[in-house]
Structures are given as structure tokens and as C-alpha cells.
Amino acid sequence: MENEKGQMLFMNLVMMLHALAWQQMGKMKNPLTDKVEVNLEGARKFIDSLEMLHQKTNGNLAPEEDRLLSDLLKELRLNYIDELHKQGKEPLTGNRTEQENGNLNQ
Secondary structure, three states, rough: OOHHHHHHHHHHHHHHHHHHHHOOOOOOOOOOEEEEOOOOHHHHHHHHHHHHHHHHHOOOOOOHHHHHHHHHHHHHHHHHHHHHHOOOOOOOOOOOOHHHHHOOOO
């Protein structure tokens, strides 16, 4: 029973971070302001948080958890890059390491 609760809490956390990244990319309304707002730096932080969770939980996730997290990260990365292009920005800028830049394109 405790394992099911932990799995549900983990998935809730993942889905919450996913929704927040989606919101920061302007893909859905901010429920507090009822407006679509774009904050790509904020979106990147939520994506980075999900990437960190995926790395830190490597080997400890059930197959369906790992698959969902991987799929959500791919979706977020593609949409993040799309939003950068819409704003005329390059996806691989800043002080990110080569490894981090590689993760963005996975």
C-alpha cells in the first residue's frame, strides 16, 4: 500500500511540474490571472527540475513511470524549442554545459 501511495505522489509531482512548464511556455492559462503568459526562463527551470528528477531516480522507477517521465520530457523539450524559435531565439544559449545542451535535444 505504501508503494502505491509513493508512486501516486511521485506521478502527481511530475504532472504538476509538467503543467507548470506548459503554463510558463504560454500553452495554457495561468489559473491565478486567467491569462496566457510566456516566461521561457521559468519554463526551462521546470524542465530542468524534471530532468534532474529523471536522472536522480534512474533505475528506481517502475517501467510505466520511467516511460511517462521520458515522454513528458520529450514533449516539453520540443515545445520549448518551438517557443524559442517563435521568439527568434536560439535553443542552445547561455552557460549550459555540453551535457545539458545534449539533454535538451534528446
